[in-house]
Amino acid sequence: MRAFSQVDVFTTEFPYGNPVAVVHDADNLTTKQMAAFARWTNLSETTFLLSPSHPAADYRLRIFTISRELPFAGHPTLGSARAWLAAGHIPQRTGEVVQECGAGLVTVRRDGARLWFAAPPLLRGGPVASADLRALAAALRIESEAVVAAQWADNGPGWVAVLLASADAVLAVEPDYARFGDFTAVGVVGPHPAGSDAAFEVRAFIDEGSRFEEDPVTGSLNAAIAQWLIPAGLAPAQYVAAQGTVLGRQGRVHLSQHGGQIWVGGDTVLGITGHLEV
Structure with missing residues (x-):
């Protein structure tokens, strides 16, 4: 048995935002198990909280849609940070949580009850042909x-x-x-x-x-x-x-x-x- 959370993001009233399923303590799950569970939830994203591999990170996050794994996604980042904090974890730095994910390290800061993430660099920008x-x-x-x-x-x-x-x-x-x-x-x-x-x-x-x-x-x-x-x-x-x-x-x-x-x-x-x- 492991802890599970479902967080509604970008709203102050449940259920009028965007939900993300969050699985805690997921270190011993395989990629196949994660993908299968994400398909089962049938939400836009399901995330898995793991121990960090980078010393500056508070946790590592893997993000799955029903069909693929993503290096980064916004509402899963905020929802997972909320679930991690609500589980009683304490970040290394006051007022900030550092998430490790496929896109690298993402800083999440706390401003009262609201969470903010630093937008990662674009992989591709510029005008459309x-x-x-x-x-x-x-x-x-x-x-x-x-x-x-x-x-x-x-x-x-x-x-x-x-x-x-x-x-x-x-x-x-x-x-x-x-x-x-x-x-x-x-x-x-x-x-x-x-x-x-x-x-x-x-x-x-x-x-x-x-x-x-x-x-x-x-x-x-x-x-x-x-x-x-x-x-x-x-x-x-x-x-x-x-x-x-x-x-x-x-x-x-x-x-x-x-x-x-x-x-x-x-x-x-x-x-x-x-x-x-x-």
Whole structure:
């Protein structure tokens, strides 16, 4: 028997965020066992807490979707840190937790009840080629002229991000998954009117192996979008993004730039605790 947690991330109210399943004390589990359990949970991500191999890390994390292992993902990082802290662990440094994962070391800082992770460097950035942009527009079933800008924003899952003129335009997107082709992770973002409780609306469409799905609230995508929009002057140095609206969620992702580093913050709710036998 080992401890198990399910944490709702990027929300203050359960169950209106994005859930992650967290398996504690997973050192003796094989990759095959981890992958099988992740398929069984059928959540967007399931994580496994292990002893760190790097001296600066507080724990090591492995992150699985139902079809593959990821080097990094945002909401699993915050949810796993919350589960690790709630289990009574004490980090090496006051106010910070250092996570070791496939993308390297990721710092998670605590600001009251809210947790923030430092956005990892992009694996791929830069503009989207015109042919790819036309293919993206067709897959999203929008006119090419509706795309204000587009950028590769890959920090692990393969994100490419598309900026539309408004949040309403983002909410109206009805993608044609059959036309996504080689795109495995597509994000769409657009600004809300001034005075709204969120500056931007975000949606995320990702290949889960056997099918495409819309992700409720996505830390890695929001991190990458902020790494694009803030330096480009398309977003302020601090803002809040809404996500999950069309799925009946109330996701809120906090983005902030300090000293050139993008931080991604979110509230977390420990929704389920218990034990499992794997």
